[in-house]
Amino acid sequence: MLDRLPVLINPLSFSDKGKVLVGSIEISELTRLSDVLFDNSGIVEVNFSFNREGRVPTIQGEIKADLMLECQSCSKKLDWSINSIIKLGIVQSLEQADRLASDCEPLMLETEKISLNDLIEDELLLALPDFPKHNYECVGKGGIEFDALEEEIEPQVETNNPFSVLAKLKNTGD
Numbered sequence: 001m002l003d004r005l006p007v008l009i010n011p012l013s014f015s016d017k018g019k020v021l022v023g024s025i026e027i028s029e030l031t032r033l034s035d036v037l038f039d040n041s042g043i044v045e046v047n048f049s050f051n052r053e054g055r056v057p058t059i060q061g062e063i064k065a066d067l068m069l070e071c072q073s074c075s076k077k078l079d080w081s082i083n084s085i086i087k088l089g090i091v092q093s094l095e096q097a098d099r100l101a102s103d104c105e106p107l108m109l110e111t112e113k114i115s116l117n118d119l120i121e122d123e124l125l126l127a128l129p130d131f132p133k134h135n136y137e138c139v140g141k142g143g144i145e146f147d148a149l150e151e152e153i154e155p156q157v158e159t160n161n162p163f164s165v166l167a168k169l170k171n172t173g174d
Helices: 011-017 094-098 116-127 146-152 164-172
Strands: 020-026 043-053 056-070 077-091 105-108
Touching: 011 043, 011 056, 011 077, 020 116, 043 116, 056 116, 077 094, 077 116, 094 105
Parallel strands: 077 105
Antiparallel strands: 020 043, 043 056, 056 077
């Protein structure tokens, strides 16, 4: 493993040369991902190979991380492991993206070089669940129990409604 992965990569050049990137990155360096985590400690392991399939440059690889999310039921720590297998076809237009193989996701290049951190972070954010929750019923373990809240709410006292006279007239037909 490399001590340090490059910050910027040129995917087209890397694909021409058949480069392989293997290394790790601190989760705390991924700012957008850190914002949605319970704790941003730990590392992300990356293993990318750059190749060409015909004329299409590709990035294939694996991203592994053990993340700490916040459970949406009890607001406590939730350990979440990600082992994401990716295959990206590097394109420069929507027409090229439409012609990619079905097992390949498009990566639209706008500039010659891209941020490796952004690429990794995008893939991790896509792998996160929309509503992370424990696999067991965790609401009673420190979270809010909605049944208990309903019991604590006092019944509402009916107030004098100024339109109640109209409702009575409507019902009697007068």
